[in-house]
Amino acid sequence: MVDLYIMRHGQSTANRDNIFTGWSDVALTTQGVDQAKVAGQKLAAANVHFTQVHTSYLRRAIQTANIVLEELNQLYLPLHKSWRLNERHYGALRGMNKDEAKAEFGAWQVHQWRRSYVAVPPLLPTTEAKRQYPLGLEPRGESLAMASARLLPYWQDVIAPELRQGHNQLIVAHGSTLRALIKYLEQIDDADIMQVEVDNGSPIHYQLDDQLKILKKEFV
Ligand SMILES: O=C(O)[C@H](O)COP(=O)(O)O
16 A cells, blocks of 8 residues: 655745746745645654655645655655656647636637636647757647647656555646646546546645555545
């Protein structure tokens, strides 16, 4: 048996302002910092010992992971960062207020973009190279299915082998990438994933067997 904990970052400035975020690199709010502290305290109370922590290239997740590790008194742990754990890329929606998007495109369409497995948001015409994202790596926009396709190699190549060795792992990531991971782990079908929500700063615990099948799931 091994323990996997997954959690979404604390509230970001864009979450507070109801703005589509994706790969925009926004910071935590004071409330988000507090959520991360409380999550870390809950994990400390659960007396979990991780061997590694995984997060994205985005500061809201990295900041959350560091706060959690501080509360756990395990700041020494390796913190692995991968762009594969980044939030689903919201394409041309990023930076747009979600209510204004509903007024412009209709509530049904916006809900499809936000919660369906296959809906692709309006694409950016191009993306620029950034130091952390070489040219061509940053998507122009992603459906949840597209985000899942670039997330799962990280699960299969990096996280799953550690779990199979009995090493407890913590993933601090994003609403959509965690929905993609939950869909994969729990074998949720494409229609039912629309109902799954992941709250800011709320850890989920999976107890897995040595085949990584779920023995128990609980909200911490
Ligand atoms: O990228 C975003 O805007 C948020 O992280 C999550 O957005 P959602 O609630 O539309 O999935």
